[in-house]
Amino acid sequence: MRRPLETEIVLRGASALSAKVSTLADPDIHAHNSFSHPDAVQVRTESIATPGARFTHTFLAASVNRVVLELARDVTFHRIDVGEYRVILPGRR
Template structure:
């Protein structure tokens, strides 16, 4: 769950990461990595939330709660590609391009779906 406290305009806050991270083997020993990471800021009744999902195979779903405010509308922009090695170059300028999937706002918490190996920017209007 991501909990973001509602703060005055221009202030910053950090979303919390889900406890379920990425587990792997490092030098023969078990290790783990965070499951989601991001940052958030509020300005002029707009909450901008940027979230990174480092997993190359798992979609992460998180509930976004804003304390002391209601979310009226919002947009999301996602940067990802099915090939983890895909990148833009001078020869291929649009290999990785921003996508704008629908963001459903029903009042109350917003459910964020964060695709594998992605960076997502959500703008939530308070």
């Protein structure tokens, strides 16, 4: 991705009580940590306000992200691999 990507996240059969996104990114895609600069690239974590069953989040360009959800009800999950992307969706028990 060369630019930020606004993404709608929809939970089928569940609702998120809370959501946090951890992002590893830097404006310079060649940035890296080294012994002389061990904290040049850091993971930043932020909360998503009022996630619910449907919410949007803008993912930074050239980033690696982890989304952690606290769900309001007990659900099972189904993994779907789509090319290089892995999508994990809640389903009904």
